[in-house]
Amino acid sequence: MSLLDRFRDRVGSGSATSGDPLVDDLRAVLSPDRVKTDGAQRSLLGKDASVFDGGSAGPICYPISTNEVVDIMQVAQRHDRAVVPRGAGTGLAGGAIPLGAPIVVAVTKMRSIGEIDEANGVAWVEPGVINLDLTRHLTPLGYHFAPDPSSQQVCTIGGNVANNSGGPHCLAYGVTNSHVAAIEIVTPSGDVVMLGGLDPEPDGYDLRGIFIGSEGTLGIATKVAVRLTKNRPAVRTLLLSFASVRDAANTVSDVIAAGIVPAAMEVMDQRITEAVENYVGAGYPTNAAAVLLAEVDGPEEGIDIDADRIAEIGRANNATMVRVAADNTERALLWKGRKTAFGAVAQIAPDYYLHDTVVPRSALADVLDEIYAIADRHDLLIMNVFHAGDGNLHPLIVFDGRDEGVLERVHAAGGEIIEASLAAGGVLSGEHGIGVEKQKYMDRLFSDADLDHQNRLRRAFDPVCRANPGKILPMGHSCADIQQLRSVPTGVWG
Amino acid sequence: MDLHLDADDLNMCVQCGLCLPHCPTFRVTGDEAMSPRGRIHLMREVQDNNAPLTTEVLESFETCVQCRGCEPACPSNVPYGHLMEQTRETLAEHGEITPRWQRLALAPLSNPSMLQAGSSALAVAQRLKLVPKRLGISAELPIRRKPLQASGNDVYLFTGCVMDAWQRDVHRAGMRVIEAAGFGVTPTNDLAPCCGALHAHAGLSDTTRGLAETMMAALESDRPILVDSAGCGAAMKDYGHLLGTSEAQAFSERVFDIGEWLALNMDDLPRVAPLDLVVAVQDPCHLRHVQKVHESTRTVLRPYVRELVELDDDGLCCGAGGAYSVLEPELAGQIRERKVEAINRQRPDAVASANPGCSMHLAAAGVPTIHPMELIDQALQQA
Numbered sequence A: 001m002s003l004l005d006r007f008r009d010r011v012g013s014g015s016a017t018s019g020d021p022l023v024d025d026l027r028a029v030l031s032p033d034r035v036k037t038d039g040a041q042r043s044l045l046g047k048d049a050s051v052f053d054g055g056s057a058g059p060i061c062y063p064i065s066t067n068e069v070v071d072i073m074q075v076a077q078r079h080d081r082a083v084v085p086r087g088a089g090t091g092l093a094g095g096a097i098p099l100g101a102p103i104v105v106a107v108t109k110m111r112s113i114g115e116i117d118e119a120n121g122v123a124w125v126e127p128g129v130i131n132l133d134l135t136r137h138l139t140p141l142g143y144h145f146a147p148d149p150s151s152q153q154v155c156t157i158g159g160n161v162a163n164n165s166g167g168p169h170c171l172a173y174g175v176t177n178s179h180v181a182a183i184e185i186v187t188p189s190g191d192v193v194m195l196g197g198l199d200p201e202p203d204g205y206d207l208r209g210i211f212i213g214s215e216g217t218l219g220i221a222t223k224v225a226v227r228l229t230k231n232r233p234a235v236r237t238l239l240l241s242f243a244s245v246r247d248a249a250n251t252v253s254d255v256i257a258a259g260i261v262p263a264a265m266e267v268m269d270q271r272i273t274e275a276v277e278n279y280v281g282a283g284y285p286t287n288a289a290a291v292l293l294a295e296v297d298g299p300e301e302g303i304d305i306d307a308d309r310i311a312e313i314g315r316a317n318n319a320t321m322v323r324v325a326a327d328n329t330e331r332a333l334l335w336k337g338r339k340t341a342f343g344a345v346a347q348i349a350p351d352y353y354l355h356d357t358v359v360p361r362s363a364l365a366d367v368l369d370e371i372y373a374i375a376d377r378h379d380l381l382i383m384n385v386f387h388a389g390d391g392n393l394h395p396l397i398v399f400d401g402r403d404e405g406v407l408e409r410v411h412a413a414g415g416e417i418i419e420a421s422l423a424a425g426g427v428l429s430g431e432h433g434i435g436v437e438k439q440k441y442m443d444r445l446f447s448d449a450d451l452d453h454q455n456r457l458r459r460a461f462d463p464v465c466r467a468n469p470g471k472i473l474p475m476g477h478s479c480a481d482i483q484q485l486r487s488v489p490t491g492v493w494g
Numbered sequence B: 001m002d003l004h005l006d007a008d009d010l011n012m013c014v015q016c017g018l019c020l021p022h023c024p025t026f027r028v029t030g031d032e033a034m035s036p037r038g039r040i041h042l043m044r045e046v047q048d049n050n051a052p053l054t055t056e057v058l059e060s061f062e063t064c065v066q067c068r069g070c071e072p073a074c075p076s077n078v079p080y081g082h083l084m085e086q087t088r089e090t091l092a093e094h095g096e097i098t099p100r101w102q103r104l105a106l107a108p109l110s111n112p113s114m115l116q117a118g119s120s121a122l123a124v125a126q127r128l129k130l131v132p133k134r135l136g137i138s139a140e141l142p143i144r145r146k147p148l149q150a151s152g153n154d155v156y157l158f159t160g161c162v163m164d165a166w167q168r169d170v171h172r173a174g175m176r177v178i179e180a181a182g183f184g185v186t187p188t189n190d191l192a193p194c195c196g197a198l199h200a201h202a203g204l205s206d207t208t209r210g211l212a213e214t215m216m217a218a219l220e221s222d223r224p225i226l227v228d229s230a231g232c233g234a235a236m237k238d239y240g241h242l243l244g245t246s247e248a249q250a251f252s253e254r255v256f257d258i259g260e261w262l263a264l265n266m267d268d269l270p271r272v273a274p275l276d277l278v279v280a281v282q283d284p285c286h287l288r289h290v291q292k293v294h295e296s297t298r299t300v301l302r303p304y305v306r307e308l309v310e311l312d313d314d315g316l317c318c319g320a321g322g323a324y325s326v327l328e329p330e331l332a333g334q335i336r337e338r339k340v341e342a343i344n345r346q347r348p349d350a351v352a353s354a355n356p357g358c359s360m361h362l363a364a365a366g367v368p369t370i371h372p373m374e375l376i377d378q379a380l381q382q383a
Helices: A003-013 A021-029 A039-044 A066-079 A131-141 A157-163 A207-211 A245-257 A270-280 A300-316 A328-339 A342-347 A361-377 A406-423 A439-445 A448-461 A482-486 B007-011 B024-029 B036-049 B055-062 B080-093 B100-110 B112-127 B162-166 B168-180 B197-201 B205-218 B230-237 B239-243 B246-253 B258-264 B285-290 B295-304 B329-346 B356-363 B372-382
Strands: A083-086 A103-106 A113-117 A122-125 A180-186 A192-196 A220-227 A234-242 A264-269 A290-298 A321-324 A351-354 A381-387 A395-399 B155-158 B185-187 B225-227 B255-257 B275-282 B305-310 B350-353
Touching: A021 A066, A039 B036, A039 B055, A066 A083, A066 A103, A066 A180, A066 A220, A083 A220, A113 A131, A122 A131, A131 A157, A157 A220, A180 A207, A192 A207, A234 A245, A234 A300, A234 A328, A245 A264, A245 A290, A245 A300, A245 A361, A264 A270, A270 A290, A270 A328, A270 A342, A270 A381, A290 A300, A290 A328, A300 A321, A342 A351, A342 A395, A351 A406, A361 A381, A361 A395, A361 A406, A395 A406, A406 A439, A439 A448, B007 B036, B007 B080, B024 B329, B036 B055, B036 B080, B055 B080, B080 B197, B100 B112, B100 B197, B100 B205, B112 B162, B155 B168, B155 B230, B162 B168, B162 B356, B168 B185, B168 B258, B168 B372, B197 B205, B197 B230, B205 B230, B205 B239, B205 B246, B225 B230, B225 B258, B230 B239, B230 B246, B230 B255, B230 B285, B239 B246, B246 B255, B255 B258, B258 B295, B258 B372, B275 B295, B275 B329, B275 B372, B295 B305, B295 B372, B329 B356, B350 B356, B350 B372
Parallel strands: A083 A103, B155 B185, B155 B225, B225 B255, B275 B305, B275 B350
Antiparallel strands: A113 A122, A122 A220, A180 A192, A180 A220, A234 A290, A234 A321, A264 A290, A264 A381, A351 A395, A381 A395
């Protein structure tokens, strides 16, 4: 690009009007530099961490206050455009993918941690606050935010609320829904509403519970009262290895059956363990068919009893090795390995498709066998890394998208994995949400009447489907025609 | 445009996003285009889909500090630093980035007499209050510099370009410490004027390769080469990759950060009463993320100060980035604010930084910075 072109470009982007009334109106309510329209920027926000593309962002807004979000909603209304909220873009089900060139509202500049209300046991935070930043901020006070998704070092509280996120330690502590007391939201019509409250048992309908996990289809969270969880007095982290994935799965189900409630129980199979160990060097055994990471916490006096019992149950299930993390450094390294597992797969192949079904713990071993068999049938490489304690499977298909026809096989295998999980009495999603990924399976889980009522609830918040259209509810039960959304309105972004 | 990026290197990124919080520009902007994942996506768009090089795309590449904090955060080991250097090299070749004035400004670095003269002129201008604040030079630059004298042939101390002109006292302190451990030091002075790190950052790889070859020829021996500037050390350890020859690889293996080398020879250093200071360690990115020898700073410093404290920001960049603080002053300032907050949370008496760029950038914000070698030297002198 010549200097002159660059000069023109700069002058052009700094001029008073963009030629698009929608963009002009957005720039009038936010500062112009917080409304991006460049093609490159929009292509970046057309994707999240999932394999789904086909997204197409319209103008991208970076609000810094609730009032600005209200303003954006009002502009969207005037121009009859959809609005899609976005946090860190680490979703794995395509929930943040913009369909039909909507206004994308990136909350990453709304990241202040406000009042810490110890009396009520909550902290008020903005939606763009990073999950791990919040926990670190609370640590000196003796608290943390309990949901700890693997992406916790990057994912936002807003995204956690939208997806009702879980994490390894949600086995004992519960998922996001149990850790949010109240949410201030901006509705699709531009009203500011407080859902839930700080009373232990708020009166009226639990709209807070409805909003959590709604994947941006009911509005945009602008402030969240997260519950403070006391830090654990003592922790023991055990690493067990097994000669078969089945033995690891059976250990998990026996531990729960024995009445122990560990803080976390995570399983990784050999292939993923090798990739992880290559990155963190935490001392994971790379020759074991599966490893189980189990953690117990509580008062110092009692936890060794639980730790010993887990070790015993492991040995009864043919554990080939049992190790207790010697100190915090070793524990942190083991967890770092587990939590970066998905990102480590590019060591093996450049693309992955991560599933998220949940099956009854007693069916874990059988469903895992079936999953490996499905991968073999489709000639695909599959790895398993999962929240074993609550039966949340994360089969991970790794592939190279450049190979002819591989994506069809990946999707076919994915479909069979979901069918196998449902057949075993499981559900579609543990924590990643439905997004655009699992819509088509919703009718396997819900009756027409179920879906119809979900759609009516959604319409009560959002009569014209302005908020994140084309997500969660399958076609025929949602108010927007997804196919139409996939094409950009003519004349808008040529 | 073909950016000449290796397709397999580009494909290493699975877009998981774990790098985002470790990127200083994403941290302060919240903007995907200012993140490693976003920049890699744009590299793909430009190289594979022929996306136009708009102002926004170029800005995304130009605003990268090249701190490489994203590399240790990446579980798939994406070689981001090399991808960004190659991108900049191609863009500079096509005249898209690094305009002529920037190339001219880098020229004196490889010419010691020109640099020393320029630096003295700048020092005079500084006393006349003619130096714009934007340049971020807070410490008083020396007008005259006493030459460094060799004390033996055990090791080289690489003295470099800007650092030798502005912070020769750090070299002096480093030499005294190494000598106290019983080793003779040869300062490289005019033998090897510049490592080429800033040129590599700017995409001027041919110049960097030329400087690397000059240095290798000048310092031919098997003596270890100690470097007290983390940025220079990282560049010199990369000569093997840059030139792709076994000689360059062998040269790179002789390069040590001065703290790294001293940590291996700590037993020879006299133990004296520690300085009565609480010192926070600020890890220069190219020591922590690239050379990965930042622990040695702690090993060598711990016996010589009352208390060492750690910052709680995961080694996030301070925004100095070689010439970055001059080229992108606004972003560099915002990034520095985060660092200053992290420092203030620990309330140290002094901040030890093993890189001249970081220490000057932080000093310009009022942070009391000092090179770890100066602290050890002070403790030894005090005894």
